[in-house]
Amino acid sequence: MNLEVRHLRVVCAIADTGSVTKAASLLGLAQPAVTAQLQRIERALGGPLFERGRRGVTPTALGELVLTRARVVLPAMKGLQEDAARLAGQVVRPNQWRIGAVNGPILGGLMSRLAESDGTQVLTHPSHWADKLAELTAAGKLDFCVVGVCGDTVPGAPDDGLVWREIAIDAIFVMLPESHPLADSWEVDLADLAEAQWASMPGDGCFGDCFAAACARAGFAPRTMHEMDFGNALDAVQAGHAVGLCKATFRRVDGIVTLPIAGGPLRWRHLLGWHPRGEAAAYGDAVLAHARAAYAESAARNPHYLKWCEANPRFGPPLPIA
CATH class of the missing domain: 3.40.190.290 (D-Maltodextrin-Binding Protein; domain 2)
Structure with missing residues (x-):
């Protein structure tokens, strides 16, 4: 599986909310779908991104690496889309x-x-x-x-x-x-x-x-x-x-x-x-x-x-x- 921007959004949502369930709500997805997507992301990257505990999930060392890169890539991609839309004279309304x-x-x-x-x-x-x-x-x-x-x-x-x-x-x-x-x-x-x-x-x-x-x-x-x-x-x-x-x-x-x-x-x-x-x-x-x-x-x-x-x-x- 090739890693995509949407996969990085999932990882960031889980880290920000501290919970797969809360991340699913934030993303507007079903919890089982987010769990399955996280498992596919972890297989693609070669290891677990989060540790589960009584107080929620916390990033592993691999997870911290992915989050550090994702928090650079996601704003850059968003800026690219907005700049391209402005150049094309379009107004992009979020869904x-x-x-x-x-x-x-x-x-x-x-x-x-x-x-x-x-x-x-x-x-x-x-x-x-x-x-x-x-x-x-x-x-x-x-x-x-x-x-x-x-x-x-x-x-x-x-x-x-x-x-x-x-x-x-x-x-x-x-x-x-x-x-x-x-x-x-x-x-x-x-x-x-x-x-x-x-x-x-x-x-x-x-x-x-x-x-x-x-x-x-x-x-x-x-x-x-x-x-x-x-x-x-x-x-x-x-x-x-x-x-x-x-x-x-x-x-x-x-x-x-x-x-x-x-x-x-x-x-x-x-x-x-x-x-x-x-x-x-x-x-x-x-x-x-x-x-x-x-x-x-x-x-x-x-x-x-x-x-x-x-x-x-x-x-x-x-x-x-x-």
Whole structure:
């Protein structure tokens, strides 16, 4: 077997992720296919490239040699293709994007729109942590990241050089069980929930501090804030043990109602980020337009939210990109 550039990409993906399974996900391939390809590469090169351990795979001495050469060859080949395309006057659109996303209403619709518009495949990377996704984007391991942040903050390090564009601004709603006395309200004053216990999903940023400040302005300090994963938070709300916090675009769940907080004291900005010198930069505005359309579609599923936004125009679907 002759060694090809695609084989070097496989070796680098396994080294970068520390796992054949994770490399398969990154490459958009089935795990058995990547395993079989690695075995063929190792036979062609005369020995194992990785050692398997409890914490994943690590390169052997032969693997380190191959990786050192591959990390020179792959950028050179990519540069050759880009230079040749520019010389020929062509625009080469990648057939897949690596997109990281925190829990939110945008990724699914964005994937559908990219696939429908030009057949682009999306390789996803989920995380609770916006800062982690920003770090991966700055390092070139993701093409785009879709994150949410509280207030006017932006994720990542101040000097990471990422471009951030606003997709939309969500209001923060409360989640109540359908049996709650306030469940039929148009909106809820925070002060009316002064005795509640609270449930929220994990994440980074200043949201906890902003929530505490909003409660203080309403005249109370929250009794308890339980940080839970998504499923457990829903269970706690459905059982009446806690009041939840969620984005206004949260999908309806049986047994739970979502209501605006009077005055909109908390907001959640959905952002799209990319590196200005990355391959994705030329397509940033196009992906942003798809992301905004995906958000608007999600918001439209909640007529209560759209009606509430008429009186609170700081929130809701954005205007189209000019």
